[in-house]
Amino acid sequence: MKTIRRTFAVTTFLLLTPLGAIAREPVKSLSEDLNGDGKKEAISLQWKEGDSTYVLKVGGSTAQGRGDESRVEGVSVVDLNTKDKWKELLVHIELPWDEHRLDIYGFDGKELKPLGSVPTLDQAHGNGIFLSDDWWGFWNRRDKYVLNREKWKIERMPQNVYYVGEEATVTTSFPLTFDRSGKDVVANLATNSKILVLAADPAIPGKLPWFLVKSSTGLLGWAEGEALTQNTTGLPFHE
Known part of the structure; x- marks a missing residue:
């Protein structure tokens, strides 16, 4: 019996942009102008080894976060939209089963604002739009996010279904409905x-x-997840 679990995640984020967006390795402290006033803010991330709670500080503003059974790796700076004056902070969290999470924060000059969390940050081009990949057992769930500056939130664009594109061989017959x-x-x-x-x-x-x-005869139908994973072979599970 096979069990789906998300055992693989992209360990780094890729920022693809010719517009000068900033991407750095996670650290405990750094300085950066986050709100475009020409002055660099002192940025620090504090946590205890083995404790999933962290405290993010920018100037006199603080934000606290946590994730059950997680480990904090550090903080980095990214510019999700190079056409506005702000830059964003990424708190890197390592989760069980080699998964990751990025907690994203903005700073408006006075206080830190939590923008949201994503598994990864991929294909960000500095236009306020990025993709986030999340490995779901044998397929990659790809979501599109847009930075809403008015609400200070990242918003996920809904999809009716997610592309998979993986081949398998049927070991025991099961229905498509x-x-x-x-x-x-x-x-x-x-x-x-x-x-x-x-x-x-x-x-x-x-x-x-x-x-x-899609069957070998060209028919399309829906398969229940347990039936598919238990009655086929060849799907790219990561153990």
Whole structure:
């Protein structure tokens, strides 16, 4: 029996921009002009080894965060939108199973503002938009985020389903259904046939997604997550 768990995550973030955005390795302290007033703020991150609680300080403003069973790695500076005057802070958190989290903060000149958290920060081009990748057992969930400066929040753009694009071989026949209710069987997949997992719908927190699958005969249908992972081989699980 195979169990889906997100055992792999990108360990670094990649900032791709010709606009001079800043990306640094996480540290305990640094100085940077975060609000565009021409003066550098003193930035520090304090935590105790083995304790998931941290205190982020910028000037006289502080923010506290924590994550259960996590380890703090440090803080770095990034410029998510090079067209405005602000820069953002990333608190790097290491989670169990080699997962990561980035807590993102802004500073308006007076106080720290929590903007949100993401697993990774990828393909940020300095225009206020970035992608975040999160490994879900055998597929990568990619989300798009937009920095909303008026609300001082990062906002995730909703997707109906997420692209998967992984091939597998059926070891025991299981059904594809018309929709995600599990009713109205479209096809029963033949043993030893090849399938293509096209998309995932992780709509229900804490439960395995439903997957949109293409059969070897070209039929499309939905497969329940447990049936797919238990009755196929070849999916790229990271152990």
